[in-house]
Amino acid sequence: MKKAVQKAAAPAASSTATKAPTKAAAKASTKAITEPRLRILKIARCPTVSGKSTLTYHVGCTPESVIKLRLYGNTGNGFLNQDWIAWTA
Secondary structure (H helix, E strand, O other), X not given: OOOOOOOOOOOOOOOOOOOOXXXXXXXXXXXXXXXXXXXXXXXXXXXXXXXXXXXXXXXXXXXXXXXXEEEEEEOOOOOOOOOXXXXXX
């Protein structure tokens, strides 16, 4: 004979309680705080070395006139990091 298992009722939420931010929201807010403001100067595409897919890249500029680059997209199955990299002489 099986025993019936009852789940305890969840406590009622008070009207003053706030929801905890989701992981995605927390990540987005952290990224917005740590990532400097950049103005995108150019968005372009180029073929990969193998020629099998196309990369999308961005060229950007900080308020201090530091030029930065990033790979933004890949039509192939490869993974890439979308972080901005400073272009230094």
